[in-house]
Amino acid sequence: MILRGTGEVMAMDEPRRKPSIVKVAEYVASVGEGGRFTKLDLFANVPDVAQADRRMRDLRPMGWKIDNYKVNSDLKPDEYLLVEIGTRIDQGEPVPKTVRKNITGPKRRRIMERDGHACQVCGVHAGAEYWDEAGRNAVLSIGHIIPVSDGGNNDDENLRAECQRCNDESRNNTKRPPAPGEVLIQVTALKSRDKKKRLYAWMAAGRRTVDDVDDAFIQWSRLSRMDRLNVMAKLGSQVIKTDGS
Ligand SMILES: [Zn+2]
Numbered sequence: 001m002i003l004r005g006t007g008e009v010m011a012m013d014e015p016r017r018k019p020s021i022v023k024v025a026e027y028v029a030s031v032g033e034g035g036r037f038t039k040l041d042l043f044a045n046v047p048d049v050a051q052a053d054r055r056m057r058d059l060r061p062m063g064w065k066i067d068n069y070k071v072n073s074d075l076k077p078d079e080y081l082l083v084e085i086g087t088r089i090d091q092g093e094p095v096p097k098t099v100r101k102n103i104t105g106p107k108r109r110r111i112m113e114r115d116g117h118a119c120q121v122c123g124v125h126a127g128a129e130y131w132d133e134a135g136r137n138a139v140l141s142i143g144h145i146i147p148v149s150d151g152g153n154n155d156d157e158n159l160r161a162e163c164q165r166c167n168d169e170s171r172n173n174t175k176r177p178p179a180p181g182e183v184l185i186q187v188t189a190l191k192s193r194d195k196k197k198r199l200y201a202w203m204a205a206g207r208r209t210v211d212d213v214d215d216a217f218i219q220w221s222r223l224s225r226m227d228r229l230n231v232m233a234k235l236g237s238q239v240i241k242t243d244g245s
Pocket of ligand 1: 119120121122123124162163164165166167
């Protein structure tokens with residue numbers, strides 16, 4: 001880690017920038033319905049957006065009708081026609097829910113498998129009871145790490161298993177984020193090198209990765225209640241004997 005002091009960490013906490021897809025929507029809308037523009041016009045008008053043509057494609061599921069030469073023979077390759085403006089994300093309208101959920105069954109299963117059927121935010125396993133909310137069992141779904149409204153896509157790397165509770169919290173996030181300095185203190189307070197290494201791996205991957213501990217827990221949670229108690233008792237005696245971490 002190259003975090004030297006809280007001052008440097010604070011500098012990372014920049015004001016929120018305008019999402020790429022919103023910049024693209026702003027430009028495309030400025031052309032006006034019925035207006036034409038080229039791929040070069042697009043790139044020139046949103047110079048700081050990488051892959052602006054891809055971001056523009058992401059507008060289509062939000063009701064933006066943008067024709068190209070494949071569907072309109074009047075257009076040259078590289079030329080576009082704005083037929084209809086969709087959801088005005090450029091004017092602060094929220095991204096429709098249907099766009100967020102556009103993930104196929106096989107992809108869903110693949111992400112769930114990769115994430116060990118556990119919420120990548122709070123760690124709760126599918127169907128398990130919340131440790132801090134008795135009587136409520138976790139329902140998992142697939143969520144976006146970078147929200148669609150911020151230009152996030154449906155690639156595997158941007159998706160993760162999330163429980164409904166965490167998903168709701170991040171969607172209506174009214175809670176203030178913690179102070180970066182506090183988080184740094186919490187991170188450095190982790191005593192064992194193993195814990196730090198595990199956390200660092202999660203940070204580098206941008207999500208909680210399933211390590212051998214997680215996997216052992218997943219396998220254990222599939223046992224019957226009696227078997228779970230037996231295995232837990234055996235581990236308990238080992239932990240008490242060798243407690244050092
Ligand atoms: Zn969760």
